[in-house]
Amino acid sequence: SQKAIVIGAGIAGLAAAVRLVNRGFKVQVFEANAHPGGKLSEIQHKGYRFDAGPSLFTLPEQVEELFRLSGKSPEEHFEYLKLPVACHYFWEDGNQVKAWSDIKRFAEEVETKLGEPAENVRKALKESAFIYDHLSPLFMHRSLHQLNTWINKEALKSYLKMGKLGIFSTMHKANEKRFEQSKMVQLFNRYATYNGSNPYETPATLSIIPHLEFNIGAFFPKNGMHDITLSIYRLALELGVTFTFNAKVEEILVENKKAVGVLVQGERQEADLVVNNMDMVNAYKSILKKQKQPKLLLNQPKSSSALIFYWGIKKNFPELDLHNILFSDNYKEEFEHIFHKKSIYHDPTVYINITSVYKPDDAPEGCMNWFTMINVPNNQGQDWDSMIAEARKNIIAKVNRILKTDIEPLIEVEDVLEPRTIESRTSSANGALYGNSSNNMYAAFLRHANYSSDIKNLYFCGGSVHPGGGIPLCLLSAKIMTEMVE
Ligand code: FAD
Structure with a gap:
């Protein structure tokens, strides 16, 4: 049978592997990290578990479809529930609203x-x-x-x-x-x-x-967001997809305008089809650097990034739900900072995601795992160390004001993710979360296509290509891509 190589085991790369193996390809995935999932991974620390990246789950049928097309029942492999409250909103003036589904x-x-x-x-x-x-x-x-x-x-x-x-x-x-x-x-x-x-x-x-x-509807996987990664990864293994971890692809090999394989750790790996799940901007800078560069697409403004504090909190806050938003008093100014001043507003909107509300074993008894996030500009070489230190103070002050608490002494575990580490861990250009931003009406047309118009047998999936970032769209990119393979 024909062989396909997938570069990257992000959520779209995993979905592409499952779809291609179902189409009769022999599929091999090369992943730079030691684990699958890319942005959708997890962190464990002193009895606390955190989903590292995505926290909001919509369109679960995109995951289920992968099981169905593989002849398996999704319920047996991936469980999730529909949330009664999509988000709990808080304002500084004491107002609160629950977004009931x-x-x-x-x-x-x-x-x-x-x-x-x-x-x-x-x-x-x-x-x-x-x-x-x-x-x-x-x-x-x-x-x-x-x-x-x-x-x-x-x-x-x-x-x-x-x-x-x-x-x-x-x-x-x-x-x-x-x-x-x-x-x-x-x-x-x-x-x-x-x-x-x-x-x-x-x-x-x-x-x-x-x-x-x-x-x-908004949903939550019963075993946490990371289970989206794990369940699709297990499915791929069951179907015979092979994975090589700690294997960074160095080049996509092109001969006579045809992708013929990849170069990994100095070794040539041949294939009939190459699927790239790596961020497009960094892919053209590295593994496709010898090829014609689609400059207009690559130079599009990127989406925002995030600053996340993973906090193990040694107290239970019964007023908090799975998704909580503590709104800024000046939303316009906050976005002005993120997209134009490229800095962080002193009164940011704070998002607190707490999976232990639905999955109690994610935190020790009487404690909570707070994924505390604010939106920040993507990485343009700012002085992140001082910006992060300042933002941490402002976030704590805001949490204290709105929840009428003193949060700092309750933090017993802390880990941080920020634009620089988002980029270094997943090769995402400028640490942007969702590839290009959608800040103009042409954005949809200025994402890279799911195939190469110059190079035969080369396809693309993931958050930086059509139709865009976020789990459901990444999964759809793998579907659109596979349907185009002859
Ligand atoms: P990525 O996750 O970017 O993975 C790409 C993989 O390719 C990585 O594993 C990387 O190591 C590997 N790779 C790169 N280069 C090479 C190479 N040369 N050789 C081998 N392997 C390579 N989405 C939602 O739907 N809901 C949310 O709530 C949400 N919140 C988010 C919060 C944060 C903090 C972040 C970071 C993202 C969030 N997103 C959310 C977006 C979502 O995580 C992404 O759109 C999606 O996970 C991207 O998947 P991907 O398949 O494009 O690949």
């Missing part, structure tokens, strides 16, 4: 607590569903770089609705029209951060994201 209940809650008419919430989520239904077939499930994507019935239906799909307005402006209360505008603006974009610039089209969380 039951939309009626959520709408009632914001009407009582924030004075926002329930009807506005229902209407906003309907609009979100409308955009999703019209654009997802076009932008999420197909290659944008092939003519037949643009000439078919679904596409034609979408063209007729272009105005309504929010392509010409920003997310913030659209939310200002949808809601009366500034807190609701802020809450719905936050969805831009789900792909590392700026709500004051990103097209209103991205208002499809609340549809994923409310109408379709």
